[in-house]
Amino acid sequence: MELRHLGRTGLRVSRIGLGTLMWGRDTGEGDAAAQLKTFWEAGGTLIDTADVYADGGAEYLLGRLLGDLVPRRDMVVATKAGSVPDPDRRFDGSRGHLLAALDASLERLGTDHVDLWQVHAFDPVTPLEETLQALDIAVSSGRARYAGVSNFCGWQLAKAATWQLAGPGGRTRLASTQMEYSLLQRGIEREVLPAVLDLGLGLLPSSPLGRGVLTGKYRDGAPPGSRGALDYMVPFVAPYLDEPASRIVDAVTTAADGLAVTPLEVALAWVRDRPGVTAPVVGARTAEQLAEALSVEALTLPDEICRALDDVSAPVHRYPDHDWSTL
Template identity: 55%
Template sequence: MRERFVGRSGLAVSALGLGTASWGRDVDEHEARDLLTTFLDAGGTLLDTGASYGAGTAESVLGAVLADIPRDDVILVTKAGAPTRTGRPGTSRGALLGTLDASLGRLGVDTVDLWLVQRWDPQVPSEETLAAMEHAVTTGRTRYVGVANHNGWQTAYVHTRQAMRETGAPIVADQVEYSLVNRTAEAEVLPAADALGFGVIAWSALGRGVLTGKYRHGVVPSDSRAASDHLAGFVEPYLQGSAPSVVEGVCRAADGLGLSPAEVALAWIRDRPAVASALVGPRTAAQLKGLLTVEDVVLPDEIVSALDDVSAEAG
C-alpha cells in the first residue's frame, strides 16, 4: 500500500487507515486480530483509535492484538479531549495528560505516533491545551500532535499559536469527517491545510457506510450499522437529503468501471488534495479485503469530475 507524509511533517502513513471505533463492541478480539493481520499483510500501517471509543475498550482490544506485532510495523493514532465523566472539560492539562497515560497503558506501548485533541473546547485556554501537547512530545509520550474535528479557523488558530510558541510540537494534522456525502471540510479545512502545511486524515471515508451502496432503495440490511440500536442514529442523516442521489451517482460510476461503489468512493477521497489517509472501519476481514483492492484503482478524470458535480451539495 502506498504511503504519504502527513502534511509537511516527516510522519509517513498508509493511504488507507484502519479505524477501531467499533472494536470491543461490534468487533471482538478474534475479529480484530483477523482485521489487523489482513491490513498489515496488505502494507497498511495507520491504526486509528481513541480513548473515548467504548470508554477505552477499543484501545484495550487493539493493545491485546498488537502484543505480538513489532512496534515499528504500525503507526498508532489515538485521541483525547472528550469531556470527563464528571462533566469537566477534557482539554485541560490534567485531563489530557491523564487520558494519554491511560491510553498508553491500554495500548501496551510507551509512545504513540500521533496524538490528537479531538474537540475544540472554549472553556479551556488554548495555551493550556497546547502546552499539554508540547509536554506530551517532550516527555516521549507521542511523536507528533494534531487535532480532530476542528474546523478551518480553529485548526489554523492552534497551528499558528503553536508555531508562535516556537515549540518542537507543531500541529501536523486535523482528522475530520470527509467523504462524497460530506464535503464540508473543503470550505475551510482543506484550504487551511494547503496554506499552513498540516495534513488531513479523513474519517468515515465511506460516508458512515452508505457509499458502499448497501442502503440503496431504502433497504436496511439486518446486519448493518443502520439496523443496530446504537449506530442507527449515526447512519440515518445520510439516508436522506442529497446523500441518496450521491450514492446513485457512485453506483453508476462503479457499474461503468467494473468496480464496487466502495472502491470508487475510496479512490475519490484518497486522491483529494491534502488528504494523507482515509479511514475505514470494516467489521470483518472479508469486508476489509473488499476495500483494499482500491490500491490499484485510478479514477478517470471525467469520472472524478462527474462525482464532484453530483456531490456538490454535500460541500
C-alpha cells in the same frame, strides 16, 4: 501499499488507515485480529483509535494484539484524548485531563509511546494555549512522537496551528487534523481544507464512505448486521439517507458499474486522492469488508468520473466564498 508523509513532517503512513471505532463493542477480539492481520499484510501502517472508543476497550484490544500478532514497529499508532463519555458529550481540553488520559491510553495500549496523539475536539472553555501545551509536553516527554487535532473548525485549526508555529522553539508543530470527509459530507472544503493546504497539515478523513451509505447497502433499507440496523447507531447513519444523498449514491453506483469495481472502491478512491488528504480512516466490521476496501490501492479514478462525482456532490457555498468584487 503506498506511503505518504503526514503533512510537513517526516512521518510516513499508509494512504489508507484502519479505524477501530467498533472494536471492543461490536467487533470482538477474533474479528479485530483478522482485520489487523489483513491490514498489515496489505502494507497498511496507520491504525487509529481513541480513549473513548468502547470506553477504552478499543485501545485495550489493540494493545493485546500489537506485538503478538503484528510487529509494533511496523504500525503507526494514533489515538485521541479530550472527549468525555457522559450524556452531554462534553470535551475537556485541560492540560491535566489530556495528560492523564494519555497515560491511561499508553497503559491500555501496552506501549511507552503513541506515534500520533490527537486532541479529539475543541474545548471552548479551556484556553487553547493550555490545550496545546499538553501536546508539547507529550512530545517532549517522549510519550507521543507527533501531535494533531480532530474536529476543529477552520478558525480553530488555523489558530492552533499558527500558535504552534509562531512561538519560540519547543512548541510542537501540528502534523494533522482528522475530520469527516466524503462525497456525502464535503463541508470541510469551505474553511478547514484551505487551512490544511495553507498550513501544511495532513488530513485524515473519517467516515470516508459516508458512514457506510456510499457502499450502496442502504438503498433498500438497513441490512441485518449493518451499523444502520443497530439501535444506537441509527442516529449516526440516518442523516445520510435522504434524497440528495440517494442521488449521490446512484452516481457512485453508476461509476462503479462502468469501471467494473464496487461503489465502495469508487467512493474511497475519490476521497483518498483529494488535495490535502493523507489517508482516509476506514472502519470495517469484518476482515472481508476491510479487504474490499484495501483493494482500492490498485484503482485510480479517471478524470471524467472525478468531475462527474464532484458535480453531483458539490456543496452549496455562497458568501463569502464567491468572488463578490463585481458587486
